[in-house]
Every structure is written in C-alpha cells, then in structure tokens.
Amino acid sequence: MKTTSLLAIATLAISSFVMAGSNLYCTDHPRAEWIAGSDAHAKIVAMGYKVKEFKESGNCYEIEGWDKTGQRVEVSFDPKTLAVVRSKLDD
Numbered sequence: 001m002k003t004t005s006l007l008a009i010a011t012l013a014i015s016s017f018v019m020a021g022s023n024l025y026c027t028d029h030p031r032a033e034w035i036a037g038s039d040a041h042a043k044i045v046a047m048g049y050k051v052k053e054f055k056e057s058g059n060c061y062e063i064e065g066w067d068k069t070g071q072r073v074e075v076s077f078d079p080k081t082l083a084v085v086r087s088k089l090d091d
Helices: 002-021 037-046
Strands: 050-057 060-066 072-077 084-089
Touching: 037 050, 037 060
Parallel strands: none
Antiparallel strands: 050 060, 060 072, 072 084
16 A cells, blocks of 8 residues: 555646646746747747747747758747747757
8 A cells, every 4th residue: 555655746746847847948037027928929020930839838938940050949038038948950
C-alpha cells in the first residue's frame, strides 16, 4: 500500500512539474501591462516575421510562421516588451 501511494504521489508531482515547465520561459507580468494582442501582432510583423498563427499561450504571445530569412519558426514573445523569450526552428 505504501509503495502504491508513493508511486501515485510521485507520478502526480512529475506530471504537474512537466505541465508547469512547458511555460517556464514565459513572464509573469500583470495582464494590465500587456501590449494588446492586435498591436502585438502588428509589431511582430513589423519586426520581419510572416505570421501564420498568432495566439496567447500561458503568459506569452506565440506565433507560428517565418522569420526574416524565410525559415519556418515558432516564437514566444514577452507580452509586455515583445522580447523573444523562446524561438524554435521548424523543419
């Protein structure tokens, strides 16, 4: 019984950490300080990105699209400053 309980607790703790860890790179600014989504989208386009999809994900704005060089990317932006907090090249 102890082993089963410990295993259940460990599994729950690990799954919670993994779920929380998916947005560790995002910021924790109050929503009142965020740039409006439509303004953020326009500024990201002005930065040279071609946006296929723009969304709010956790505490970040995220895009799927292409960078200035035409490379397909997924990029997460700080919603207050639009600083890139994570960038991933797609194949």
